[in-house]
Amino acid sequence: MSEDSYLGAHLEEALAEDGRVAEQGLHVQVAGDRVVVSGTVSDPERKRAVAEVLRDRVGGRTLVDLTDVAGSGPPPEELV
Amino acid sequence: MSVRIAAVGDIHVGTSGTDLGELWSSLDAHADLLLLAGDLTKCGTVEEAEVVARALAGVRVPVVGVLGNHDVHTGHGAAVAAVLEQAGATMLEGAGCTIDVAGTRVGVAGVKGFGGGFPGSSCADFGEPEMKAFVHAARSSAAALAGALAQLDADVLVALMHYAPCRGTLVGEPEGIHAFLGCYQLGEAVDGAGADLAVHGHAHAGSRRGATEGGVPTFNVARPVLAAPYTVLTVDPKRCGGRRDEAVTQ
Numbered sequence: 001m002s003e004d005s006y007l008g009a010h011l012e013e014a015l016a017e018d019g020r021v022a023e024q025g026l027h028v029q030v031a032g033d034r035v036v037v038s039g040t041v042s043d044p045e046r047k048r049a050v051a052e053v054l055r056d057r058v059g060g061r062t063l064v065d066l067t068d069v070a071g072s073g074p075p076p077e078e079l080v
Numbered sequence: 081m082s083v084r085i086a087a088v089g090d091i092h093v094g095t096s097g098t099d100l101g102e103l104w105s106s107l108d109a110h111a112d113l114l115l116l117a118g119d120l121t122k123c124g125t126v127e128e129a130e131v132v133a134r135a136l137a138g139v140r141v142p143v144v145g146v147l148g149n150h151d152v153h154t155g156h157g158a159a160v161a162a163v164l165e166q167a168g169a170t171m172l173e174g175a176g177c178t179i180d181v182a183g184t185r186v187g188v189a190g191v192k193g194f195g196g197g198f199p200g201s202s203c204a205d206f207g208e209p210e211m212k213a214f215v216h217a218a219r220s221s222a223a224a225l226a227g228a229l230a231q232l233d234a235d236v237l238v239a240l241m242h243y244a245p246c247r248g249t250l251v252g253e254p255e256g257i258h259a260f261l262g263c264y265q266l267g268e269a270v271d272g273a274g275a276d277l278a279v280h281g282h283a284h285a286g287s288r289r290g291a292t293e294g295g296v297p298t299f300n301v302a303r304p305v306l307a308a309p310y311t312v313l314t315v316d317p318k319r320c321g322g323r324r325d326e327a328v329t330q
């Protein structure tokens with residue numbers, strides 16, 4: 001595991017534990033000077049909070065936010 | 081006549097953000113009841129629960145729910161449940177309720193559930209106290225679900241959980257975290273009672289459909305998986321009860 005991977009794990013934990021985000025399913029990948037975050041968040045405000053929480057911790061690295069906002073499409077139907 | 085069960089979990093409502101009430105406004109036209117599969121709030125505060133309660137105010141059909149791990153994070157799970165009950169929801173933890181839908185009795189038994197893993201990679205009650213506590217939590221939750229299911233006399237029997245009772249609905253999640261997403265003991269409880277379907281959340285990156293080891297259809301209704309404010313499970317009561325009849329004749 002490289003030091004980048006350790007930082008990725010710390011950042012994932014920060015996103016789960018910081019009450020502004022509190023999402024456990026987000027994936028953070030650190031590659032040199034780029035920090036890429038992906039996964040689904042509940043609403044646009046939570047997406048802004050992800051950037052906020054990470055920005056304090058990534059130093060001079062570039063933050064790439066690939067998170068999705070949970071969809072509001074038509075309800076899928078299932079037959080049981 | 082079919083029973084239309086709307087279901088969603090993992091809405092993770094904060095004190096500001098998207099108005100779910102608006103997204104649920106058409107729900108009454110499409111469903112006979114609404115199941116909430118836990119993680120209704122972001123961090124489990126009373127303030128967040130009050131936002132969920134306001135969204136529920138516009139829902140006229142019966143609402144039955146369980147809490148998720150987010151709802152107990154701040155240590156106020158009981159208060160969160162109380163706020164939702166005040167708003168008209170029936171919140172279950174090791175308990176059940178029966179709802180009459182045009183003469184069809186829909187029984188719902190609910191628990192939050194817990195992790196622990198699935199056959200081949202499950203945790204055992206051995207070693208450190210922390211490990212034992214983890215396994216005990218899973219086993220007692222599954223026992224509570226089994227007890228609640230056994231109490232119900234219904235035409236359509238539903239098991240409602242936050243954690244997953246099977247692996248099928250976890251497809252898409254890293255295998256390394258499956259033991260934190262659910263446990264097979266919940267599935268054993270569902271199968272043992274001959275439930276007609278199981279509904280859960282928690283696995284945001286999982287899949288919509290799966291089945292327990294015993295073949296009970298299982299639906300992961302975590303909102304990120306649905307990409308919608310709820311799903312509608314249309315259940316034909318004529319196709320229900322078979323598993324319970326088998327259990328009786330055995």
Ligand SMILES: [Fe+2]
Pocket residue numbers: 090092119148150282284
């Ligand atoms: Fe969740």
Ligand SMILES: [Fe+2]
Pocket residue numbers: 119148149150242281282283
């Ligand atoms: Fe959860």
